[in-house]
Amino acid sequence: MLQQQPLAGNGPSNGRGLGMSGHPGMHALNSAHQPSQHRSDGGEPGLEGTENGHETRRDIGDILQQIMTITDQSLDEAQAKKHALNCHRMKPALFSVLCEIKEKTGLSMRNTQEEEPQDPQLVRLDNMLLAEGVAGPEKGGGAAAAVSAATSSGGMSPDSSLEHSDYKSKLSQIRSIYHTELEKYEQACSEFTTHVMNLLREQSRTRPVSPREIERMVAIIHRKFSSIQTQLKQSTCEAVMILRSRFLDARRKRRNFSKQATEVLNEYFYSHLSNPYPSEEAKEELAKQCGITVSQVSNWFGNKRIRYKKNIGKFQEEANLYAMKTALGATQNEDSPHTPNSTGSGSFSLSGSADLFLGVPPMNGEQAAYQMGAQANGNWHGRNTPPSATSPRSDHSENSD
DNA sequence: AGTTATGATTGGAT
């Protein structure tokens, strides 16, 4: 490194070998391989000429030059050269000089305490995987907890154990993949680390490498590798999320509500036909009764309203049925219950109950009686809707699917 | 298989 500074402004060198050939100080040395310059006595490129300081310096320069150009050589060449240099008499001296220089520049001590900031993303992924039961110590508990937590928010069907086991098996699949990949990763990481450490140890014979430095190098390697780890964790998280959405997205695995639940909902709907908009409390109550969520109740009423409105005729039978039920329930307390006659015209025997409105379905005659009842105090579907609500065929099929 | 029923979602309006 101390040689590099003067080189900086030395443009026209060819780049390889750090442009050593252009160094003013090295210039003389460059010609050292000319046979006439060196080897004053036989083959030993040694310190023989102690009485001649000049020659010694040249020799050192020669060695340095060899070191610097070692990267330009083939592997075998370099290996041979390395060995030669290691056995060189000057080596210990040079080594100590390098150590000294290094000490002075303080490079070995710089940045020694670089606390790892613990990548927040990695932490988050770790937590997530832990929560999903993928990274945890034991399966079963974590996964089941995750599933039940998720289902509780999305409405649980009574017979979802099948889906749960399916989910669990898929999750454990992901889990095993994750673990094998993680293992592979760890193995590769440690392999590479030991490889680099060996290299460094090897190098420490020719250049000063403090154990601190090795430590740092290891840390750097780990940091680099951790991005791979992050990627693995991220894709695992994604897989889990996809799995979850696939299994928990009720839209994909739609289950009809239980008969009893639809019964309850329909009862409410038809007994509040004039204003079928349950309050928040009512929704909660209905949800509890039906074993579904409040939002499912809202969905149900939304669907019901629109479908009822669209084709009232179709729902007349159902409406009558529930009206009858309610009527029966309401008239049970009375002494003189009327016979609920569905064919009779105008059987308003149940007008006593709160919201009841029901007329009898005139099979062909549209919904005149109904609307009277329904609109009497609600008018909830009295908006300006397409006039022919009962004939949905009116719109030409424009399915561009 | 094709059709209907039905729960959920989406986009827009209020």
Next chain:
DNA sequence: ATCCAATCATAACT
């Protein structure tokens, strides 16, 4: 935020 209307996706039925 809630509702409507259209639409999707699946269950249930024929």
